[in-house]
Amino acid sequence: MQPLELVIEGDFVWTYGGYEPKISIPNIMNEIAVDYEFIGATGERSIATDILSLLLNMHDYNHQNGTHRELFEIEEVQVKKFIDEGLHSHAYLTQPRKLPTFWEIVKNPAQLAMPKILEAHLENFFPFMGLMHGNNKLLSLKECHFYLPETENQSRVFVLIYMKAHSPIAHLIKKNLLKLIDVVIEQDAKILSKIYTNTPQKVKLNNEVGMDWVRRNFESFPAVTEPNLSL
Template sequence: MSILAGAPWLLAHRSMLGINKPQKLSLYGIDYVLWQDKTGKVNALPNACPHMGAMLSEGWCHEGKDQTSVVVCPFHALEFDGEGCTILPGSQKKTLPQLAPLELIIQNDFIWSYGGHEPQIPIPNILNEIASEYELIGHTADTSVETDLLTMLLNMHDYNHQNGTHRPLFRIEEVLFKSFSDQGHHSHAFYSMPTASTNLVEKLTNLDSLLLPKVIEAHLENYFPFLIIFHVENDLGKAKQIHLFVPESETRTRTYVLMYGLPKNPVFRLLGKKFLNFAKVVVEQDADILHKIYPNTPQKIKLNNEVGMDWVKRNFASWPQVTEPNLSKQAD
């Protein structure tokens, strides 16, 4: 399967769900309805009502006396609990499950799933570690992109596209690769990106430019195939910009960003929305360029420092095993 069965996928953070607000999500070509009740219980069922196929995510939740809730079909108001059972009109008896729940793994505020497949790799503890030390700034850029998972991952690990795709945002002049550490399904990449200088008029008309250093020092920590962490540190504080990926189908990939911060200066908290906006624009620019690529074009040119892309290709081809060679390298 080209969407890597047996990998864990972070479907959502609790802050993205709300209470008793059903929402649609897709995984491995199946649509689900996801909702959270007041007790904190999170439920996920196939989104098609087993009566006449209405989208349950377009319905609403009905709360019981114990604050648990059921999802209600918008067509005939049939109610389904988290096990997929309902009570038919005129009957007081609960049916057997009519919908098979999607198995979820809840770790604190993180909602994971293997999509019904046998786990092939464990869920890393890195997000729990970040959440225990850093404050949640928020989430942004929840986007469904019309591209397959491999193409999405190759783009995200293409360090050379920073001064092309993201030049309008960061005014990056070049990418100076430093090192890549290959640890199987886990890796680290380090590189520097000098940015173009701005004059006073440009700074006053675009205050966001004041947040950009003269040289962006990039440290990307990668967990194949589901997340990338961009580690950021400056005089104001530290931030963890976490990019997530979910294979909605063979041809569509969902991506979104979670951001955490550790302030050193009170100003850092005031800039939270600015940080989120930067991340949102990055995702929008990536999604835009992915719509402007001819698929299956033979790659006749190979640039320096495509080691991150080579790492993705290797892990994709050998999934779930990790094969040699080790791709760790230093800058030439």
């Protein structure tokens, strides 16, 4: 058997799985590990979907108030800014949500970490990672989503969670945060197992710039072609 070539950088072990590298490993995970506490891995799933469908779902900024409506009760998604840097991008979203009831907080204390308006900064590394930067009075959060093709119609996801506590309360909700993200991934997996594949799009919706970014890069990877999608 041929040995599997590994790349060791800081706290992380990477591999290209025996394939020729098309892009270099970004340093962002090492930067996070220096300043943030690792609180766990969650959401690992093998999903019966192709990698393009997975990426489109994960960069569909409309799906939060559809797929995850019951969980977060987001009332609206506003894409304030999208910065297109080729295979790297940033999306800044404002998401007003309904305030949770007392019993919803008792059932899921992680609700305390979510304000009335969710200000999300999503940093995207095509094709393998999406990073959610979250900040509030309790904690700063780095939610690192990884996307891996297993076969032509099978993909794997998992999430690494890092935190910087601003209040002692933050340490009390670590397990709840892991459970919350696991539920998010489970909801995504259910949706991806039910969608129609390769259905031509006939209606253009707002907030699809993330999906446009995925489609462009998927077609030309590892090269980057026009248009530039910054807004």
